[in-house]
Amino acid sequence: MPDYIVRGTALDGKVRVFAVQSTELVEELRRRQGTYPVVTAALGRTATMGAIMGIMLKGEEKLTIQISGKGPVGQIVVDANAFGDVRGYVTHPDVLGGANELGKLDVRGIVGTDGFLTVIKDLGMREPYRGQVELISGELGEDFAYYFSQSEQTPSAVGVGVLLNREDASVRVAGGFLIQLLPGLEDKEITEIERSVGQIPSVTSILADGTTPEGLLQRVFPDSLRLLEKVPIQFKCRCDRDRLKSVLVSLGEQELRDILVKEGHAEVVCTFCQDEYQFDKEDLQELLNQAVNR
Ligand SMILES: [Zn+2]
CATH class of the missing domain: 3.55.30.10 (Hsp33 domain)
Incomplete structure (x- = not known):
């Protein structure tokens, strides 16, 4: 039921x-x-x-x-x-x-x-x-x-x-x-x-x-x-990819550049639902651009 x-x-x-x-x-x-x-x-x-x-x-x-x-x-x-x-x-x-x-x-x-x-x-x-x-x-x-x-x-x-x-x-x-x-x-x-x-x-x-x-x-x-x-x-969780993108952008330029160079990708897990979101090199580059232009 x-x-x-x-x-x-x-x-x-x-x-x-x-x-x-x-x-x-x-x-x-x-x-x-x-x-x-x-x-x-x-x-x-x-x-x-x-x-x-x-x-x-x-x-x-x-x-x-x-x-x-x-x-x-x-x-x-x-x-x-x-x-x-x-x-x-x-x-x-x-x-x-x-x-x-x-x-x-x-x-x-x-x-x-x-x-x-x-x-x-x-x-x-x-x-x-x-x-x-x-x-x-x-x-x-x-x-x-x-x-x-x-x-x-x-x-x-x-x-x-x-x-x-x-x-x-x-x-x-x-x-x-x-x-x-x-x-x-x-x-x-x-x-x-x-x-x-x-x-x-x-x-x-x-x-x-x-x-x-x-x-x-x-x-x-x-x-x-x-x-x-x-x-x-x-x-029901309210998370989505865009929300986690803004979390990544908020890490700032230096941190994002580090992730891009050292890892080449990022995975972010939502604390509330434990769903995993993958971000590849291209995604990270785009987010880095956003962080730089903030
Ligand atoms: Zn979630």
């Missing part, structure tokens, strides 16, 4: 809800980046939340999530937009990590907790919007909940998870939900929401059972859920 997000409301519009199945997206990230199991979980959780936050944007707006907690994985970077396109990478995909006290992949252990979760939104203004919170957990779900409540002043419940296949560490199921409490809720409604959310087993166990994202939300709001939209999400 292809990945998608559902968006809706509950309790007469006083709650905003999102749920996503991101299995194929996270598997493609794993395959392209060559991530080890714990890293797949960390990048996958971030990408899943990125997909949800992307859908909250409009038109050509886009956002970048950066997580750096000084753990062995280094930085986690995820880009997303309103069209459901998501891409991402980590500094060190081949971190072994281990299991935590619950026998689960120890995401906190590789992300670390000495740092920040940063969200940069390009909303088409001159200055991008930038929100940042300290990492309070390193497991990421809680960190995103903290981000929404602190940086965007919207109390939120977040569940996010990635479950791997035992045999080959490929992604069996990935997904998440976001429940946002808007002004106007009564205390007893909030208590009831907290109780329902608390009763949900992990997102991955629900999805692995064959429950859909819609079904997940239905369990929290059996009487008041109103689904508004279903949006496909997918891995």
Whole structure:
């Protein structure tokens, strides 16, 4: 089943809800980046939340999530937009990590907790919007909940998870939900929401059972859920040959001349998708001319 997000409301519009199945997206990230199991979980959780936050944007707006907690994985970077396109990478995909006290992949252990979760939104203004919170957990779900409540002043419940296949560490199921409490809720409604959310087993166990994202939300709001939209999400990189040409030109005249003389060709790998672009002698000569004439 292809990945998608559902968006809706509950309790007469006083709650905003999102749920996503991101299995194929996270598997493609794993395959392209060559991530080890714990890293797949960390990048996958971030990408899943990125997909949800992307859908909250409009038109050509886009956002970048950066997580750096000084753990062995280094930085986690995820880009997303309103069209459901998501891409991402980590500094060190081949971190072994281990299991935590619950026998689960120890995401906190590789992300670390000495740092920040940063969200940069390009909303088409001159200055991008930038929100940042300290990492309070390193497991990421809680960190995103903290981000929404602190940086965007919207109390939120977040569940996010990635479950791997035992045999080959490929992604069996990935997904998440976001429940946002808007002004106007009564205390007893909030208590009831907290109780329902608390009763949900992990997102991955629900999805692995064959429950859909819609079904997940239905369990929290059996009487008041109103689904508004279903949006496909997918891995997609924005790189192309022209973009990487300008990267080469920006190396400058001296560096390009060196490459031309010593190597005679260049290959550039996109950090986000790991696609490889080849530039031969003629290409390099042309780029050198551009660099000289800049
Ligand atoms: Zn790319």
